[in-house]
Amino acid sequence: MDKMDDFFILKSSVVSHDTLSSGSVSWQSPSNIALVKYWGKHGEQLPQNASISFTLNNCHTKTTLHYAKKESKGFDFEVYLDGKREEGFEPKIVSFFKRVEKYIPFIHEYSFKIETSNSFPHSSGIASSASGMSALSLCLMDMERLLNPHLIDAHFFFKKASFLSRLGSGSACRSIEGPLIVWGGHKEIEHSSDLFGTQYPYEIHANFLEYQDTILLVDKGEKQVSSTVGHGLMHGHAFADARFSQAYDNLSQMKTIFKSGDLDAFIALVESEALTLHAMMMTSHPYFILMKPKTLEIINHIWAYREETGSKVCFTLDAGANVHVLYPKNEKEEIQLFIEKELSKYCQNGQYINDCVGNGAKKL
Numbered sequence: 083m084d085k086m087d088d089f090f091i092l093k094s095s096v097v098s099h100d101t102l103s104s105g106s107v108s109w110q111s112p113s114n115i116a117l118v119k120y121w122g123k124h125g126e127q128l129p130q131n132a133s134i135s136f137t138l139n140n141c142h143t144k145t146t147l148h149y150a151k152k153e154s155k156g157f158d159f160e161v162y163l164d165g166k167r168e169e170g171f172e173p174k175i176v177s178f179f180k181r182v183e184k185y186i187p188f189i190h191e192y193s194f195k196i197e198t199s200n201s202f203p204h205s206s207g208i209a210s211s212a213s214g215m216s217a218l219s220l221c222l223m224d225m226e227r228l229l230n231p232h233l234i235d236a237h238f239f240f241k242k243a244s245f246l247s248r249l250g251s252g253s254a255c256r257s258i259e260g261p262l263i264v265w266g267g268h269k270e271i272e273h274s275s276d277l278f279g280t281q282y283p284y285e286i287h288a289n290f291l292e293y294q295d296t297i298l299l300v301d302k303g304e305k306q307v308s309s310t311v312g313h314g315l316m317h318g319h320a321f322a323d324a325r326f327s328q329a330y331d332n333l334s335q336m337k338t339i340f341k342s343g344d345l346d347a348f349i350a351l352v353e354s355e356a357l358t359l360h361a362m363m364m365t366s367h368p369y370f371i372l373m374k375p376k377t378l379e380i381i382n383h384i385w386a387y388r389e390e391t392g393s394k395v396c397f398t399l400d401a402g403a404n405v406h407v408l409y410p411k412n413e414k415e416e417i418q419l420f421i422e423k424e425l426s427k428y429c430q431n432g433q434y435i436n437d438c439v440g441n442g443a444k445k446l
């Protein structure tokens with residue numbers, strides 16, 4: 083453990099542990115969509131390159147953490163999704179608890195009931211791990227604050243919530259605050275860190291305010307290759323080093339774009355990032371493809387529409403077949419009409435979600 087990790091452990095000599103017997107805390111936490119992608123990790127959930135994402139507004143998870151003090155040691159919890167016990171989620175929570183126990187040792191002293199629900203359809207292919215892990219981390223931080231009210235200020239609270247979220251699911255550390263979050267150390271971005279997400283600290287042109295993201299649900303099935311396996315395949319990948327330094331340079335370029343508001347440069351960079359992410363998958367050993375034929379149909383339609391109309395609409399992808407359609411707020415009406423008329427037919431059951439950039443998690 084290095085010095086910075088250590089910073090997140092409240093020292094027992096100064097911990098005042100007020101008694102906290104039972105109760106509950108609730109948080110709502112958003113999903114996020116990366117513009118410069120994280121793909122490849124090392125150590126304990128540390129990114130191979132810096133990434134940046136828009137925090138979303140409408141796609142979120144609400145989590146209530148019920149806690150009750152117990153005598154015995156060890157983890158004790160149950161998870162409920164939409165009111166129904168979800169034992170399938172529990173192994174992921176156990177590994178999360180194992181990773182965070184040294185930072186929040188009080189988790190051994192309580193039995194928990196974790197009640198969670200998503201604003202987006204279950205198994206929509208939208209990763210609920212970012213919003214889910216960040217909501218749970220915020221609830222745990224709320225408990226830590228109740229236990230140590232004098233030691234925890236807002237700055238430490240959100241920083242440690244992001245740090246814990248990262249240990250749950252890497253990109254979840256970008257789901258605490260908004261509107262633009264950097265994760266991964268980058269020399270040109272002050273305070274950026276591999277350990278937690280930080281708010282992008284420089285000027286953002288008005289073109290990017292309230293940027294829109296419509297998520298087209300192309301394939302709601304289980305992914306053939308999980309993110310965890312995909313990240314792992316970047317070890318020894320023939321193009322890994324080139325990819326990590328490209329992402330680093332792209333983030334430098336993004337800084338210029340955010341300042342100037344140059345939407346053509348934004349489109350070129352964001353679409354290249356999305357296709358490069360999938361190119362890494364297709365050139366892994368073993369290779370795999372997460373896009374579906376309809377993903378490509380949608381991309382071609384977006385390119386044709388842009389060509390015909392001069393629109394600034396573009397796409398990005400996460401680790402799946404769904405397409406995130408990104409566009410500035412002043413094109414909202416036309417693009418949403420275009421999506422309904424031309425793109426919804428490629429979505430499973432015609433389903434898509436209109437979202438936009440948001441400001442981060444909320445305490446409920």
Ligand code: PMV
Pocket residue numbers: 115116118119120121133209211251252253254309310313359400401
């Ligand atoms: O946080 P993970 O392990 O689910 O990985 C997310 C990876 C991408 O969504 C593909 C890219 C990113 O930066 O969010």
